[in-house]
Amino acid sequence: MKFIETNLKDAFLIELEPRGDDRGFFARTMCRDEFANVGLNSDFVQQNTSFSVHRGTLRGLHYQTPPHGEDKLVRCLQGAIVDVIVDIRKDSPTYMQHQMFELTSRNRQQLYVPKGFAHSFMTLEDNVEVSYLVTATYAPGSEDGLRYDDERLGIEWPLPVSVISEKDSSWPLISERTTTLY
Incomplete structure (x- = not known):
């Protein structure tokens, strides 16, 4: 595997x-050893799969708050997505910056998303399947998120949103939050 540093501290694009x-x-x-050589956590405890029927489906921006933060290893198994991560770690030099990656079943790239990042993806095709490994089990009381259309983030999605859950479209704007992000 080739580990390619992204513009965001501690996040990596991985080429097979x-x-x-x-x-x-x-x-x-x-590979646990290869991940360790780069300083990445590979203690994955759960694997999740997401299937989206329609192009333009948006999922996220999700994260789990401490102490249930999770590192993720995201891969598109069928179709294509644009994956967006936002660094929400207050002490990070890339705090509140985001980066976008195209992950497809054809390029087979993976994205390593560290704890303290909000994560989202938009499907670029119909019938998309995404798989991701996580280093913490899902903790419903620690689930949080950012609004995909928050002007503070300035994310320019490649397509109009065609499908989004009520929860994902209702996260508070950053300016309306009364608690810290991470």
């Missing part, structure tokens, strides 16, 4: 290194 022959290819998608 397929080994191929006339049957196809084989590639490692996660």
